[in-house]
Each structure stands twice: as structure tokens, then as C-alpha cells.
Amino acid sequence: MEKQEQQFKKDWKLSAVFVVTGLFIGALLTVQFQSSIPSSTFLSDELRAQKDLIDGYVDDQGLLKSKIIGLRTEISEAQERAEASIQSANLETLKALKEEIGLTSLRGPGVEIVIDDGIFVNRDNPDTVSQSLVHASDLRDIVNILRTARVQAISINGQRVIATTSISSVGNTILVNNFHLLPPFTVSALGDPEVVMQRLNDPTALPDLAKRTKDLNIQFMAQSKEGILIPEYSGNLSSQYISEVDVTNQ
Amino acid sequence: MNQLHNIKKREVSMLLTAVLLGFLIVLQARSFEDVSDVINRNNRSDVFREIQILKDTNDQLRDEIDDLEDQLVKVSNNQDALESVREEIDQYEALTGKIDVSGPGVHVQISGDIQALWLTDMVNELLSAGAEAVSVNSIRLTNKTTGFDTIPSGQIMVNSVILNEPYTIEAIGERAVLENALIQSEGIIERLQRSVNGVEVVVEQRDVVTMEKVL
Numbered sequence: 001m002e003k004q005e006q007q008f009k010k011d012w013k014l015s016a017v018f019v020v021t022g023l024f025i026g027a028l029l030t031v032q033f034q035s036s037i038p039s040s041t042f043l044s045d046e047l048r049a050q051k052d053l054i055d056g057y058v059d060d061q062g063l064l065k066s067k068i069i070g071l072r073t074e075i076s077e078a079q080e081r082a083e084a085s086i087q088s089a090n091l092e093t094l095k096a097l098k099e100e101i102g103l104t105s106l107r108g109p110g111v112e113i114v115i116d117d118g119i120f121v122n123r124d125n126p127d128t129v130s131q132s133l134v135h136a137s138d139l140r141d142i143v144n145i146l147r148t149a150r151v152q153a154i155s156i157n158g159q160r161v162i163a164t165t166s167i168s169s170v171g172n173t174i175l176v177n178n179f180h181l182l183p184p185f186t187v188s189a190l191g192d193p194e195v196v197m198q199r200l201n202d203p204t205a206l207p208d209l210a211k212r213t214k215d216l217n218i219q220f221m222a223q224s225k226e227g228i229l230i231p232e233y234s235g236n237l238s239s240q241y242i243s244e245v246d247v248t249n250q
Numbered sequence: 251m252n253q254l255h256n257i258k259k260r261e262v263s264m265l266l267t268a269v270l271l272g273f274l275i276v277l278q279a280r281s282f283e284d285v286s287d288v289i290n291r292n293n294r295s296d297v298f299r300e301i302q303i304l305k306d307t308n309d310q311l312r313d314e315i316d317d318l319e320d321q322l323v324k325v326s327n328n329q330d331a332l333e334s335v336r337e338e339i340d341q342y343e344a345l346t347g348k349i350d351v352s353g354p355g356v357h358v359q360i361s362g363d364i365q366a367l368w369l370t371d372m373v374n375e376l377l378s379a380g381a382e383a384v385s386v387n388s389i390r391l392t393n394k395t396t397g398f399d400t401i402p403s404g405q406i407m408v409n410s411v412i413l414n415e416p417y418t419i420e421a422i423g424e425r426a427v428l429e430n431a432l433i434q435s436e437g438i439i440e441r442l443q444r445s446v447n448g449v450e451v452v453v454e455q456r457d458v459v460t461m462e463k464v465l
Binding site for chain 1: 260263264267270271274275297299300301303304305306307308310311312313314315317318319321322325326328329331332335336338339340341342343344345346348349350351352353354355366367370371374375377378381382383384391392393394395396397398399400422423424460
């Protein structure tokens with residue numbers, strides 16, 4: 001009888017342990033599902049409509065970009081034809097300035113970096129927040145390091161990076177010069193390949209990216225190349241707020 | 251014998267529960283780590299903002315096309331060609347830092363020990379908000395400026411010049427838009443202050459910000 005009572009107490013204790021453990025697991029599961037960022041409140045057809053709208057804008061961007069490049073080329077050709085009235089000194093100054101701003105394509109030796117998301121991560125889901133994705137901050141860090149290596153010109157997926165280029169993100173969408181870019185990201189830089197590779201291989205240069213490449217399968221590859229083509233800038237250049245300081249008022 | 255079998259079953263169940271528990275704890279910790287690190291340097295998903303940026307960009311590109319079409323007409327006319335080229339030279343000299351420039355904008359002062367990446371991010375935020383010219387500690391950032399380098403002592407260097415604290419960032423553009431881009435909720439300043447303890451950031455709109463030409 002006493003033995004039975006002891007066995008009953010033992011079983012009861014064990015059950016209590018299981019109940020407490022179960023509750024704890026339940027609580028953890030709840031927190032886990034809540035922390036994985038709330039799922040979208042949009043219906044799937046609304047999401048599709050948004051995607052179509054974005055795709056429409058992106059297609060328009062492509063067309064507008066080509067038109068801008070075409071017009072700039074036409075203007076340069078018209079300027080060459082009007083050399084007599086423009087004066088060749090002005091034309092030379094203009095050419096040099098255009099090259100400095102990034103309005104001419106360049107080709108030469110340099111380094112090409114290809115960086116891509118981890119294999120098991122889905123960028124298309126707007127709610128995915130993961131260190132296995134390539135972020136705008138990664139591209140900013142790479143561009144910054146390339147600039148410390150004094151490269152002559154940089155482009156990301158064919159978008160020329162100039163002094164006023166912004167590399168931002170809205171969720172998992174990366175915008176360079178406010179143009180949509182999709183992975184893999186190819187960062188091309190014109191400059192001394194040896195200096196650039198040395199800078200990129202410095203473990204203190206891109207510590208966060210190096211760690212994530214090692215731990216989370218972000219794909220990062222840099223190699224020197226001979227004939228790297230950096231296209232011309234195809235975005236907006238007009239300025240509304242900047243003006244020359246009037247020296248007479250100083 | 252039967253009791254022994256029961257005890258073994260219980261132990262196995264307990265072990266499996268513990269393993270599951272451990273797995274969940276690690277998963278939970280990692281998901282928090284993921285969220286905090288990524289959020290601090292990158293904006294959260296906002297499809298409406300994305301659409302707005304795309305729409306604004308396309309509008310700007312259409313304006314640029316209108317300007318370029320006008321310029322093409324001018325340059326094709328012998329009488330206006332010289333004036334058009336001079337205007338273009340003036341515009342490019344302002345953009346490349348060949349001349350002193352001024353305009354409305356913002357003045358940002360950052361006091362605290364921050365890494366170079368925060369300067370990169372702060373400048374980027376201003377450019378993203380439409381800044382037409384940016385300087386850091388009075389050094390105008392142009393296509394020829396080097397990146398923000400960190401020297402072994404931990405100091406930040408640009409164009410071989412060591413930047414001393416407090417860091418001053420100035421930008422020319424639409425004042426309210428620039429200021430708002432920085433101070434908005436979940437914006438760069440909030441994220442910086444969450445990541446680095448004790449950093450003080452003061453943002454002021456200015457009627458006139460002046461930037462010296464790059465030597």
C-alpha cells in the first residue's frame with residue numbers, strides 16, 4: 001500500500017514537471033512566432049498589385065535612363081559640331097568635368113566584387129529580416145573601402161556611383177541612385193588592382209561582412225580584372241539649391 | 251523489468267524535451283540578434299515608401315529629360331551654344347567642388363566616439379534625402395574624396411586628414427526634408443544612439459551653408 005502511494009507521488013511529480021516544461025515550451029513557441037516579424041496584413045492579390053506597380057516603375061526607370069544617356073550623347077555630339085562657336089578651350093574644360101563627375105564610361109584594370117545572399121534565405125518575402133541577406137549597408141561599406149583605396153570609378157550592377165549617389169534600402173529592396181537593384185550585386189572598381197585587393201583582404205576593412213560570409217554563407221568574391229567597364233552615370237544631375245558663392249558679397 | 255522499461259521511456263522523453271527546449275532557446279536568441287543588428291543600420295520594410303521613392307525618382311528623371319531637351323535645342327543653335335556650354339561648365343564646377351558653393355541646408359554635430367561606418371551612413375542618409383553637396387568637418391565630399399578610413403589609433407581619416415570630434419556634417423538641399431530624414435522616428439540618429447552609448451547629435455536647419463572649393 002505504502003509502495004503504491006510512493007509510486008503515485010512519484011508519477012504526480014513527474015507529471016507536474018512535464019506540465020511545467022510543456023507550458024514553458026508553449027510560451028517560447030509563442031514568443032518565437034511573434035518575434036519572426038508579424039506576417040503581412042495584405043492579401044496576396046494586393047501584394048501582387050503592389051509588385052506590378054513597382055515593376056511598372058522599374059521598367060519606366062530603364063526607359064528614362066536610356067533616354068537620358070541618348071540625350072547626353074546627342075548634346076556632346078552637337079557641342080563637337082559647334083566647336084567653332086563654343087571655343088575649343090571650353091570644350092576641353094567641359095570634357096574633363098564630365099569625366100570627373102562620371103558622365104563618361106571608362107574601361108581599364110581594376111577589381112570586380114560579386115556578393116550574393118545566403119543560399120537558404122528568401123529576399124522576396126518582405127518580412128524576412130536576416131543577416132544572410134546582402135544589405136545596403138554592406139554595399140556602402142564596400143564602396144567606402146574602395147574609395148579609401150583611391151579607385152578612379154565605381155559601379156554597382158551597372159549603376160555608376162558618383163559623389164551624390166545614395167545606397168539605401170527599403171526593407172529588402174536595395175536602391176542605388178534610387179534605382180532598384182537585385183542580387184547578385186557586382187561592384188566594379190577601376191584602380192590599381194594590387195592596392196584594392198590588399199585593402200579588401202585586410203581583415204579590419206570589412207569585419208562584419210567577413211564574419212557573415214564565414215558564418216552565414218553570404219557569397220563574397222573579389223578578383224582583379226583587366227578590362228573592367230564602368231558605365232556613365234544615367235541619373236538626375238540638376239540642382240535646385242546649390243549656387244556659386246558670390247565673391248562680390250564676401 | 252516493466253518498471254525499468256517505463257523509467258527508460260521517461261528518461262528518453264525528458265531528454266527529447268530538453269533538446270527541443272535548448273533548440274528553441276538558441277533559435278530565439280539568434281532571431282533577436284538578427285533583428286537588432288540588421289535594424290540598426292537598415293530601414294524597415296515599407297512598400298509605400300518604396301513606391302513613393304520610385305515615383306519621385308521617375309518624376310526627377312522626366313524633369314532631367316526636359317532640361318536636356320532644352321539644352322540640346324540651345325546647343326544646336328549657334329548663337330546660344332556658347333552660353334549653354336558656359337552654363338553647363340558652371341553647373342559641373344559647382345558639383346565637382348571646383349568653386350565655393352552655398353545654399354540652404356542643415357548643420358549636424360556629432361559628439362561621441364563613433365565608428366567610421368556611422369559617418370558613411372549619415373552622409374548616405376542626407377544624399378538619399380536629396381542633398382546636393384555634403385561636407386564633413388569642412389571637407390567637401392566629391393568624386394575625388396577618399397573614403398572614411400580608420401587608422402590604427404581608432405581615429406577617422408579622410409583625404410589624409412584626421413577628423414577630430416565633434417564631427418560636423420553639413421549638407422545643402424531642402425532644409426526640412428534633410429532634417430526630417432535624420433530625426434524621423436527609427437531614423438539614422440535614433441538608430442545611432444541605440445547602437446552607441448552616449449552619442450549626442452544636434453541637427454540645425456540653416457538658411458545658408460557655405461562650402462569651400464576643393465583644393
